Amino acid sequence: MPRKLDLRTGRPVWSTYRAPVVPTASLTRDVKTDVLIIGMGISGAMMAEALTADGHEVICIDRRGPLKGSTPATTALVQFEIDQPLSTLSRMIGKTSARQAWRRSRLAVTNLAGRIAELGIKCRPTRTQSLYLAGTVLGPAELREEADARRQAGIKATYLTPAPLAERYGIDRDGAILSPDNIALDPRKLTAGLLLKALERNARFYAPVEATAIEGSADEVVVATKDGPAITARHVVLATGYELVDIVPAAAHQVISTWAIATRPQPRKLWPGAAFIWEASDPYLYVRATADGRVICGGEDEDFVDETRRDELIADKSARIAAKLGQLFPHLDVDPEFAWTGSFGTTTTGLPYIGAIPRHPRIHAVMGYGGNGITFSQIASEIISASIKGLADTDAELFAFNR
Incomplete structure (x- = not known):
């Protein structure tokens, strides 16, 4: 499981603006769900909102609690410009793929703005x-x-x-x-708003809960937790941010x-x-x-x-x-x-890794963000929710682990 990082120190500016409280429960017994999301920061929140909107039964866990990892430390420049300039990226992965990555990034910012407006999330x-x-x-x-x-x-x-x-x-x-x-937005208010929307749709939040082992089989994934209870899901999404999980290739x-x-x-x-x-x-x-x-x-x-x-x-x-x-x-x-x-x-390319982990089709991961964490989290919520529905996203290959 993840190498534990103290992801931030000091006093991020967002602590001066109050974000809504996201209620969580204690995990006291084994539970089952359609999708388990590990991580309740911005990536996990976007996944939870997208998956509950699709009608999935969702459980989220976090070893700290909602909004407590890297999310408060972000400066939240939600921009479509990828860290790697388009001219440079074209030389790295080819002009067609580079252009498509940039276009998808721009579309993600537009989609996120639309989603915030549609859901009425107050994140300025x-x-x-x-x-x-x-x-x-x-x-x-x-x-x-x-x-x-x-x-x-x-x-x-x-x-x-x-x-x-x-x-x-x-x-x-x-x-x-x-x-x-x-x-520009307030990342804590956005994360809380998305999680609360998922909660309205009957998502279940448990924290603090630390996942200790993940075992995938042909039709389900079983996640063991530090305090004993296990969570069984049809799919697991690793939204653990920069704490890399052993099962994820560190390429x-x-x-x-x-x-x-x-x-x-x-x-x-x-x-x-x-x-x-x-x-x-x-x-x-x-x-x-x-x-x-x-x-x-x-x-x-x-x-x-x-x-x-x-x-x-x-x-x-x-x-x-x-x-x-x-x-x-x-x-x-x-x-x-x-x-x-x-x-x-x-x-190296500035592009994230998003999608099913090689040899583990039911375990999906979102990682490698650079300066575009929130934009890439939006792309991940689109690609992974399509994949769980059994649909193909035209850009999935651009961000796949085996690209």
């Missing part, structure tokens, strides 16, 4: 543009090539030269790509550390449109605003997962991130009111 969603700034990975010439690649794939992209970038947004960089149709996936800060509310000092901002650099800086005008800024990622070392760096990394934010927007108050750190998964 706002449509926002994003600015992808020239940096150490893509300079101005490569950024122009990237904008062309996106347009040829049918994805709207506007290349901004330094003058309009400075004029419109007050940013001094060598160039940027402007994209529409991303979403091309690594867990890294990131840091973030949030300022006091300063709505009058925000840049026009409060667009998401991120850089074509490695590691990149990413910036967004909250609905009440705080500025969230993160980055300084490092390729290690030692929690003690990661946590010791909070003060130093916060100061560095604040300094970089101050260089980008000198008029902002960049003093961190909140500072936190977390671990997250990345893959």
Whole structure:
């Protein structure tokens, strides 16, 4: 079962906004269900809502409880732009597949926005543009090539030269790509809203419950738990985030550390449109605003997962991130009111792994998220719910474990 990680430390900004309470029960006896979801963060919540909407009987378990893993540590830039630029991804997996991955990512953001509106989930969603700034990975010439690649794939992209970038947004960089149709939201409120919707449809939530072993057979999966009771399901979905389960192939996936800060509310000092901002650099800086005008800024990622070392760096990394934010927007108050750190998964292509685990057709997994965790969780909820219904999703192969 999973290697246990302390997924986050510090005080994420979302702790200042109240999310609805998601009630859970104690698991006191063996139970059976149609689908068992392990994990009650954003991925598990999206799966639970999608599967209960399809009429499935669903049980969710979590060893901590709802909303207590990585979800509160996300900066929740719900964007369709994948970490790996389209021009780069095309060279890695071929132009056709790369274009389709980007298009599916864009569709997922649209679908999620529609789902939030349809379900009436109060998570302060706002449509926002994003600015992808020239940096150490893509300079101005490569950024122009990237904008062309996106347009040829049918994805709207506007290349901004330094003058309009400075004029419109007050940013001094060598160039940027402007994209529409991303979403900013409160990830805890979204997760709670989706779980409560599943609960209305008679999903059963048990926590804290820790899965210790998973045994799959031709027609069912039996999951043993730490305190004794077993759960038998026709299908199991592993939505354990960055805590990798032994049964899941660890191919091309690594867990890294990131840091973030949030300022006091300063709505009058925000840049026009409060667009998401991120850089074509490695590691990149990413910036967004909250609905009440705080500025969230993160980055300084490092390729290690030692929690003690990661946590010791909070003060130093916060100061560095604040300094970089101050260089980008000198008029902002960049003093961190909140500072936190977390671990997250990345893959070489920037694409997630979604679907049935090789040789285990009834055990499905969602993993490898990069900067698009929420977008990829939406894609997973679509692909896996189709698979459980016995339907084929046209893009399933793009994200499959054996791709």
